[in-house]
Amino acid sequence: MFEDYNEPKIKKEIHAYWIHDTARDEASIKGYFILPTCICSNCKTQQASEREICPKCGAIMDKPATVKTIKTNKKK
Ligand SMILES: [Zn+2]
Numbered sequence: 239m240f241e242d243y244n245e246p247k248i249k250k251e252i253h254a255y256w257i258h259d260t261a262r263d264e265a266s267i268k269g270y271f272i273l274p275t276c277i278c279s280n281c282k283t284q285q286a287s288e289r290e291i292c293p294k295c296g297a298i299m300d301k302p303a304t305v306k307t308i309k310t311n312k313k314k
Contacts, residue, residue, distance in 0.1 A: 254280035255301035256288050272305055279304075 256276035263271045274287045281295035291298055 252280055252297035253301055254278055254297035254299055256299055256303040258303060258305050260306055
């Protein structure tokens, strides 16, 4: 007997992660604080907060979230 192996015809899964916005905060040890707003690493659409799936591009956000790197122009 042969088994038919049909690949499921689902959309190609996109895996992505959130990149959180940061704001400068001189009082903080790091020099910034992390905002709840974040952008999808795949489609760069901003969201008010993290979601499991990007509502814009449908990416599965199962990769660890990161923080947007900000340039600190600290002059001595
Ligand atoms: Zn997206």
